[in-house]
Amino acid sequence: MTGIEIGAPLAREEALKLRAGDAALISGVLYTARDAAHARLIELLDRGGELPIPITDAIIYYVGPTPAGPGRVIGSAGPTTSYRMDAYAPRLLDIGLRGMIGKGRRSPEVIAGIKRNGGVYFGAIGGAGALMARCVTAAEVVCYDDLGSEAIHRLTVKDFPVTVVIDAHGNDFYEIGVRNYAEGGMKP
């Protein structure tokens, strides 16, 4: 697999260089969170508590993996649909979250949050969880163990394949890609 090699956590200057449509390979540490974990994080912020993950420059992966079978680090681990986290994402972006990995469209509020903070929204291939699990070299539960698959996990990844969907300048590859394809065979 090919793509721009980037690290996680991801500095703002690095995020600013990415463009919608770029293929990227992420190596480093990702934190997982879905609906239930996001609700808890926001509730915690509302109460003035300290987040259980280092949020500055972090990349959150919207995933609820299948349990790891014998001898495996993780089960299948592809992205879940991102719009369900739209209600929470701007708040996290404003306190330092750099990137999100998921699939599907984002709300205007999330796109505004990405632009305001120099963030980035990556798309991973929905339904390719077996393929992506191969890039996960370590996985451990950080908190919210009672949520099972929805607990916050710390994943160490190597060359995790993603596409830049919404860049820090607000370009959206879901629009650009479809348009360029319709206009006929231009390079993405």
Next chain:
Amino acid sequence: MREIKTGAIVDAVREMCIEANRELPADVADRIRAGGGAEPWPPARDTLEKLVENFEIAHREKIPICQDTGMACVFIELGQDVHLSGIPLAEAVNEGVRRGYAQGFLRKSVVADPLRRRNTGDNTPALLHVDIVPGDQMEILVAPKGFGSENMSRLAMFPPAAGERGVKDFVVETVKMAGPNPCPPIVVGVGIGGSFDRVALLAKKALLRPLDRPHSDPYYAAMEKELLERINALGIGPQGFGGLTTALGVNIETFPTHIAGLPAAVNINCHVSRHAARTL
């Protein structure tokens, strides 16, 4: 009268939950491969190649194709000359799901209450449908259904005047609204007719028919073909990055309806369009 012990149903359901989540049906796999070969657009070709690689890895490493191993939709056709003995049928099905999801290392994605949302921890209950049919056999089909695509499904109660055109536009519009969210390339199940509740079931059952088997009525077979062409002309493409392969197939199921109504439902499934079947 033939006797079937419900313990056999537990075993069959357990096996099918695991198998369906690991092995993509051949008709779906073939369409994904064929789609990749036909794609003029590089991001689309690349995505479809990765999807093929993905289901091959799942098969080889015996892990789920997708991490959303779904809610277990179980369809049973029960011969009326069968006598079931042992624990009640619904309990047997749920026990099969419980064992399958535990032993197969599948994700438990069911909450006990839709608003209070505590996970049941074992992926039960199943969504069970039973039809009584002639004969002394029992056909069981397990279709784990992911909700990324389920959430993009729609239902409408049209007036009869909306006609064929109204229904077709509704199908295409539903796919367009869904865009990249349901993990395209998708499989589109369409129900037409019946009642409010029946039309949704028709759409779900449409997803169970193999993609290489068109509707037996030439009128609806032509409509399936036309809808597939219109959907793929949208250009959404695999993952929504543009391309030819937005849908792998469109299947329609119909039922008689009331003089005042024209119900229509669209049940979207993703490329991980899974099911396994057994006859007891």
